[in-house]
Amino acid sequence: MERTESNGPVTVPALPSLEPIRLVDRHGRRTAEPVVPSPDHDTLMALLRGMVIGRRFDRQASALARQGGLAVYPSSYGQEACQVAGALALAEQDWLFPTYRDSVALLTRGVDPIEVLTLLRGDWHSGYDPRPHRCAPQCTPLASNASHAVGLTYAARRKGEETAALVLMGDGATSEGDAHEAYNFAAVWNAPVVFLVQNNGWAISVPVEKQTRAPTLAHKAVGYGMPGYHVDGNDAAAVYAVVSRALAEARSGGGPVLIEARTYRLDPHTNSDAPQRYRRDAEVAYWRDRDPVSRLEALLRAEGAAGDADLARFADEAERVAADVRKRLAEADDPDPEDLFAHVYASIPPSLAHQRADLRDELREG
Template sequence: MKRTHSSGTAAVPDLPSLEPIRLVDRHGRRLGDPAFPTPDHDTLLALLRGMVVGRRFDRQAGALARQGSLAVYPSSHGQEACQVAGALALADQDWLFPTYRDSVALLTRGVDPAEVLTLLRGDWHSGYDPRRHRCAPQCTPLASNAPHAVGLTYAARRQGEDTAALVLMGDGATSEGDAHEAYNFAAVWNAPVVFLIQNNRWAISVPVEKQTRAPTLAHKAIGYGMTGYHVDGNDAAAVYAVVSRALAEARSGSGPVLIEAQTYRLDPHTNADAPQRYRDEAEVAYWRDRDPLSRLETLLRAEGAAGDADLERFAAEGERVAADVRRRLAEDDHLDPDDLFAHVYAGIPPALARQRADLRDELREG
């Protein structure tokens, strides 16, 4: 929301609340918020389904990393509400700009599960068609997806397209220069972009308290002239409601929006991390008690909108996804070495052509 400056010459964004927006408490009780209607039961069921399937996919991907089938895997365990709700809030024509940790968001957006893991397997920079799914490639450098989202939406608006973008980023990414540049350009250009910060408390081993003195990360929006929202990132209903509102505001021409979602990664940073070296079990237990899946399940069961049959159906779908990923990642890749040289230049330059020829000769010689 924005208020008019006392001079009447500028719209000044309201300060985000210190207390996060919450529609369902950690015990699964409906709270409600006058500014953000709780989604209907059908939407809440879709959110729960996405989180159940996403968590099973995440568990399977973690197992594949431990078995050596993936080069690395950054788990989404604990952050499913942000990723599923964010992806489901997007319209068909919108774009998603994910990071390396946002595999569950890609899965929710409709990307093939095995293709989601191609980057993390080390086969391609992106295993899916970005244009088909309207999902940018997962970015590994922090915040590098944010300026790209601003550029895409700025260009789309100039072409008369009704397109918004959702940028997923962690708290650590807000300390990067790319984030500052993206926030500033988005605000200056009034680009229809929503930045969803999944504040999971740790940038690998650096706590958020060592990154900023701002009351919340959402307060950073004010310095750029953006609207900021502070939401409970483990409340899927609240995340969906806030992101949906933010995307609608961005599309209507009200400008970009920055959202901080308070969440937590229950697993290590990646399968190569040792989180016990920098955080204690009491902190993990505190956040495990605020699990986004059990919170929403409890609400839907209490209101008669979900039962055992629904949960069994969601779990069975998750098992099918996991089994399909296991099977397909166990198959031979049949990678073509020529692909190293493809999709780099529109016309291959002589130096690269010579390198390709040298590689072909080496492979023929065995």
């Protein structure tokens, strides 16, 4: 469909489907009429491996938070399909813009697991160099990463680079003004950005139906003049297929895309949350029965692409990652309190020097 404006015809995107795009059902069976081609078995095996390792890493990080080894940890237990599929869909030259809940995506992208957790331990502003793996720092303010991605890709396109960006955000982030600004500028500038909204149903304790009257979050794309896709976020095959297509189209000049992935976080919002106060056990059980890891495992076993030896190999690798995280965090030096004053000014001003002296006095006094 097209409309005519003073500068020529403009394509009006079609409405997203109310039923999410799905390639593999909750029982691990192929859907009858797939709307996007399914990834091959090698890709599906890579997705399963990434989810097994990512889930074990997430479980280990959650345990460390309970033990005091991390200041906080926002678990992504149950959302592995979105994070692993999104990260694996990126090309080497693309950028990932994660949030505080996207540690598994960073791990999948190749960031050192200890550096992934450094921010959450409270040591530094960000525990990794963004450049080697093209991963922006994890953002805590909701949707602030979205406009950063638009700016980076706009600049890259002006330099003639075929670079796209994947922005990870939650359903709550779509209610922020920063999201509106990013969507609008991305569409106006035709920036090669894919916004992947992990709709887990809750912005902490606020359900999505109290955030919007839109039929799906993907429908919001139409108002900005960009395509929107509604996908089963617990189907790693579908997420990978849709995100891969959207990134390829963005790189080739097709502009931004908004993808809503319907998923669920099985754990609390963070280790300090009490989700039993706002959600029912039956709801959690419903989503546990749609687990992304067991769904893909069932498919690959049924089609003869994965067996016990493959799953054992993935589990062993996951355990090695978890053991390495435990060991290296236990051996890590405690941060020097005086680092609070480092790397702020080239020449420390008198007011800050006075505060540093006060801190030294307190530390000497015990």
